[in-house]
Amino acid sequence: MAASSSLTVSQSLVGRTRAHHGSTTTTHSDRLSLPGFSLSTLAGRGIKSSSSPSSLVVGSRKRVNSRSAVRAAAVETLDKTDTTLVENSINTIRFLAIDAVEKANSGHPGLPMGCAPMGHILYDEVMEYNPKNPKWFNRDRFVLSAGHGCMLQYALLHLAGYDSVKEEDLKSFRQWGSQTPGHPENFETPGVEVTTGPLGQGIANAVGLALAEKHLAARFNKPDCDIVDHYTYVILGDGCQMEGIANEACSLAGHWGLGKLIAFYDDNHISIDGDTDIAFTESVDTRFEGLGWHVIWVKNGNTGYDEIRAAIKEAKAVKDKPTLIKVTTTIGYGSPNKANSYSVHGSALGAKEVDATRKNLGWPYEPFHVPEDVKKHWSRHVPEGAALEAEWNAKFAEYEKKYKEEAAELKSLISGELPAGWDKALPTYTPESPADATRNLSQQCLNALAKVLPGLLGGSADLASSNMTLLKMYGDFQKDTPEERNVRFGVREHGMGAICNGIALHSPGLIPYCATFFVFTDYMRAAIRISALSEAGVIYVMTHDSIGLGEDGPTHQPIEHLASFRAMPNILMLRPADGNETAGAYKVAVLNKKRPSILALSRQKLPQLPGTSIEGVEKGGYIISDNSSGNKPDVILIGTGSELEISAKAADELRKEGKAVRVVSFVSWELFDEQSDAYKESVLPAAVSARVSIEAGTTFGWEKIVGSKGKAIGIDRFGASAPAGKIYKEFGITAEAVIAAAKSMLG
């Protein structure tokens, strides 16, 4: 009922001055002004100061480069012919999608057909990028959160001249080995920023990308030079809007005032099960106003190109809030019999309907054909992109002269190169060092690393004082202090993970970490999986990693979590036992930029154990003590994290009784798996079948390590609410149990 009253509807071409947003200064981002300028061609571009208030136009049908100083000298007028050109371009996008899905007989044509106009305007008129260097640092970022519509993005990348999507790639859409998989994957297709498809992830990634931009801009921009300066655009659909993760991330985007985040909500009223009326009748506009966003409604997203342009203009003018542009479209626009129905969402149209759609939209061409006028029109993006990057490079050279230190730091963030000797900053410990919880030792590592790693930033989902994640030398990243590095995510684990994916994939040198209780990885598992799949080197700082957390009880006590992540591909599950191992875990985590790491850390105090080391951690499993010889211990005791201490204690007892006992720390199964067979044999000799593992978690999977004659001590039920010591005892996670198991094998 309050839904429509408070909605801002932008239908006018004329850009409005939104005085109530309060920003009146003429800055680098104050670049939206007089309409009427015309399409620039690269050849004719000169260099002009970007601070000119009339230096660009968005909201007209002309494209003028906005942020760069590149400007048109030659003027090309977009008149009626140009409208035809725009429509041809939009229909090209539609039919590339239709044809690719048809050829694969698999895929989602509906979204590309409906979103082609906004896609065209973004990639052809608005966004700044360099097709031949998809990783150019200062590019605008685009995220297709509704990832099933990936043919939209592939068509756009193809038209724009990206090498990753040639005609043959479109023709091998969704086929083995192609660069055009069924959903956008950054690790397969240069030009794709993040991996989407699982709904809601993309918009949250985009919040991370926009956060990264705001943070880096605040750190590196100077009054005379905005060296970091790009927008983040997203297209999300009804599905994304329904997902809780989207609400979490968008609440943060509003809180942080991410003014350069512009999200297009493809409001097409159709989801897989039919009309959204059956499950989604909330007022999205009102909700986003509640979240602190600027909301615009484009009522005619199908052919209202100028409406879309005006909305972008308005969105850019609002500098202190992210903008949601609700674009009402028709899913499968152009298909006479399937448009506006769920049947066009996720299946090929079928030959007959493809023909009918060709007739309906007046498209006489063969499949995959790009008309010459469209090809010619888009061909400018390759030289223009090169010029944009060249211009930025020149700008950077100027910047470097004036701000040497900052330039060097920014360079390292762009390249991802770690400062020489950074790992020397990691603390080391001796057995005499005081006992401490690994969550506290983790904080020592984080704070040590913050001094040497310019890209380290992160925080917790409202558990900073429990997860021990605050960087003491920095303040909070907030709307008005975006240069700071402590990020306050609130109780939004899922959004947090996906935001960190966005940060990690913004620039190779950014190293985001995030934290909650280990059990609550369940809330963010979908985002963690995307970290692993998309090679986003996020560091997950997960404390309270077992029944050792005590009284909070079984809702808070992880049991199956270690196993569940050991089973996940391309992720490092690390469970350090003390200070040296925690430092080792951080070393591994920082070095694995293309593989996320999860650190499982204790709430409770643990002693500094003799024999632990950073180098040991790097091998995943290693011997911390051994009184055997000839690689023939009587028994091998294996522990991880807080239970390594128990293994060590049990070993002491057994050795008193004359046994030859080896104690192995098994901090990371994945790293151990990667060692040579010889090394593995040196730690776990095949001939020694007397093996006892102990870990305060499920025994699931441990047969691999202890073998069928070994014994895994663990917990295969839910935990309980009581003081930690009591729970350990009641559940038999004790040195006595290890000793008994060992003795039963030794006969």
Add this chain to the structure above:
Amino acid sequence: MAASSSLTVSQSLVGRTRAHHGSTTTTHSDRLSLPGFSLSTLAGRGIKSSSSPSSLVVGSRKRVNSRSAVRAAAVETLDKTDTTLVENSINTIRFLAIDAVEKANSGHPGLPMGCAPMGHILYDEVMEYNPKNPKWFNRDRFVLSAGHGCMLQYALLHLAGYDSVKEEDLKSFRQWGSQTPGHPENFETPGVEVTTGPLGQGIANAVGLALAEKHLAARFNKPDCDIVDHYTYVILGDGCQMEGIANEACSLAGHWGLGKLIAFYDDNHISIDGDTDIAFTESVDTRFEGLGWHVIWVKNGNTGYDEIRAAIKEAKAVKDKPTLIKVTTTIGYGSPNKANSYSVHGSALGAKEVDATRKNLGWPYEPFHVPEDVKKHWSRHVPEGAALEAEWNAKFAEYEKKYKEEAAELKSLISGELPAGWDKALPTYTPESPADATRNLSQQCLNALAKVLPGLLGGSADLASSNMTLLKMYGDFQKDTPEERNVRFGVREHGMGAICNGIALHSPGLIPYCATFFVFTDYMRAAIRISALSEAGVIYVMTHDSIGLGEDGPTHQPIEHLASFRAMPNILMLRPADGNETAGAYKVAVLNKKRPSILALSRQKLPQLPGTSIEGVEKGGYIISDNSSGNKPDVILIGTGSELEISAKAADELRKEGKAVRVVSFVSWELFDEQSDAYKESVLPAAVSARVSIEAGTTFGWEKIVGSKGKAIGIDRFGASAPAGKIYKEFGITAEAVIAAAKSMLG
């Protein structure tokens, strides 16, 4: 900015008629009218028609039973003395919480201190329940979504006379074996409806409880008898509000118009990391208006008892929308030095501050003391609760006379007793039956069961036509058709799971199922874990269970998911291979009311295999074919789900070469684990170490089954986008691979 303008503030005691809500009929729920009636005592209650418009009062300081016909004959006036009594009661709640946390030196005193007023009003003045039968069907449900504040609920249950929380239970708060664990757990503490603590789950459970009430009321109520008729109350905090799951579930609650769901939002501005300003500045009110809720703001939740009462009255008057009552409170109210700070959230106050708080609130009593006047006042709830239940029982007897069939069905839903021979409805198949995807076979089972199980209802997260979950004989559960059984959850997996937990725990005979792609269990894992922990027998219908889904690619292809659920306690992970096994999986799922089941189902067609059976599934692992004798096969081939066919094919080839080959279907590890040693030996004899397993998922964990000399064939990397057959071949999930592995063992 629109936040406050549209907010409905209720501060008046006088109930407003909210004409714009449109409901003007005088029905059973139209029971809020004239204030001024007085506290009923049970002894004086007569029987009077509940349709009288003046039959109850909420919004005065008097408690009059609302829904029951029990009415006061004796009138007791609550004057100034009574305000003192109310304050004493509220302070009793506060100090029981303070003292229990202090004794345990662990827990969360802040919320109970701030929410004691609303807690008192709910349990003493508003809610209908029977302390001596916490499972009385028609009770009002209460959910403490901010579960860390559990001492609030324990104190209330104690005062109300529940046997589960005696004084000694309060004194053993958070101790081993107590009924007062660190967070509310329905399986530990009668009177607790659901298990909370992980934030956001509780409000979503409450949506499920309210859905169940609306559904059952629509099915069973008659114009002359509202046999199903209760409210669902929730207290949630800032943490719950930040969680995406809460937004998902509340969007559905608004969509469904759950008018009898009344949520109290404890707006205390403090979360663990400090002031909510650091991460949570959205307008919750505006968001909830967008979600279609009625929103009320109680500005003084600390002492504004009448404001709280008036808000409840207003909430009840709004019948077509759920209500959010934002109650602004002070966390740790009463503590002179710690109130309104994060330090009172999750730690004991400490002896000194406890003393100061006692002084500040004028509380001269020893720890755990309940003053006599408070004890006397609350003592009426035991007889009153008994009378409420007796009255409802009498009503039910009347109902039963008139509506025999409905009464029998409702009885079975209340008791959870399954109809005799229900499992005969399950379809069976022969090898001649057509090949089909197990997702389709699952739909046949669901539709067969819907005819015989009155409590079966559920749906999908916007994938009904992919998950094949529609019950063809029913329509959609919607706002105006709540009697139907197809629930449309939208793309809200997490909310869906938690809503199903609420449905399952509403009544033993309700059997909720819910569905999405198997990989998206990642989105709802926290809710699935609560199903397992809280013994909620939800059936999770998870289709597209492997790389066999093909072109959608690695974002959609589960790899680690089977292992990750096998590692989770108290859950059945079932992966049927064909029609008989799918039927068997449903039989097991329905019978396991206190253990949730996950059915992993194929997108692709699978043949009906010789040897499969419902009975086999019940044993978890069983032989489907064998040409060996004396329990001594040369090799055992083990498969699950879509790969059982591959094992069978490989066996055929090997037998042609004269080998004695056993094929074992390993549909559920958990069920196999529960069989006798003799049975296990009959399927997997210890002497036979030549074992090959094949499963299109991670090999993690399979060492337990195949042993160190066996071979597990699977996929330990992410999948790929291509047609399914191609992916199987490229990843080596083939009969050839099984044959090669078997031969390598046979020498």
